[in-house]
Amino acid sequence: MDRRLAIKWMLAAGAGVALLRARGLGGAAPAPSAPARGPGYGSDPDLMKPYKPGDYWDLTFTDPLRREVAILSDIVIPEDAASPSASSLGVTDFIDEWVSAPYPDNARDRKVVLEGLAWLDGESQRRFGTPFAGAAAAQCHALCEDMARAAPEGSAMAPAHAFFLLFRDLVVTGYYTTPVGMKDIGYAGNLPLARFDGPPAELVARLGLTDEVRW
Numbered sequence: 001m002d003r004r005l006a007i008k009w010m011l012a013a014g015a016g017v018a019l020l021r022a023r024g025l026g027g028a029a030p031a032p033s034a035p036a037r038g039p040g041y042g043s044d045p046d047l048m049k050p051y052k053p054g055d056y057w058d059l060t061f062t063d064p065l066r067r068e069v070a071i072l073s074d075i076v077i078p079e080d081a082a083s084p085s086a087s088s089l090g091v092t093d094f095i096d097e098w099v100s101a102p103y104p105d106n107a108r109d110r111k112v113v114l115e116g117l118a119w120l121d122g123e124s125q126r127r128f129g130t131p132f133a134g135a136a137a138a139q140c141h142a143l144c145e146d147m148a149r150a151a152p153e154g155s156a157m158a159p160a161h162a163f164f165l166l167f168r169d170l171v172v173t174g175y176y177t178t179p180v181g182m183k184d185i186g187y188a189g190n191l192p193l194a195r196f197d198g199p200p201a202e203l204v205a206r207l208g209l210t211d212e213v214r215w
Helices: 003-012 063-076 091-100 104-128 137-148 158-175 179-184 201-207
Strands: none
Touching: 063 091, 063 104, 063 137, 063 158, 091 104, 091 158, 104 137, 104 158, 137 158
16 A cells, blocks of 8 residues: 555544644754734634635744745655645645644644754754755655654654654645645545445445444
């Protein structure tokens, strides 16, 4: 099973953004950490009004951070023969919006993401003598492979692993809520259906679930 198919299974199983409470990355390089500013969108935004990133609250990422986020996003979901890369679908903007929103969950994720990106830059400098955005593709992938490995609680790599899990889930969420991403997984929501046969039997069996509804 390739990575893109694995992501589709994960989404079908109901995976979303992990609400992680990761510990800080010890020794991380300084990163912007001021609280996000803005009134928020309230309880009833005008969904018919044209909207662009930054209209509802100040954004967070500097140009160097945007480059780092774009590269890391495209490692999580690269371009392939069937679909475009994450950054080409605006995932960088989505993550910037997410970590900038003035709400408690977003503020928590903001800290994890900013400290994780700072750690990634510092670790790339330590290993390769260059920021992450300037490292060779193989070096970037090596760092991501290290972060992706499960790390024991309390170990030096545990916060980096927690950051990578959160970042990966943000990329997946941003990607598969775009029209292109929804088409990629065959999502057909918001359309009238003559009939609905429930989830595919193969998926139900794979997850060890049942499609029987009990009241």
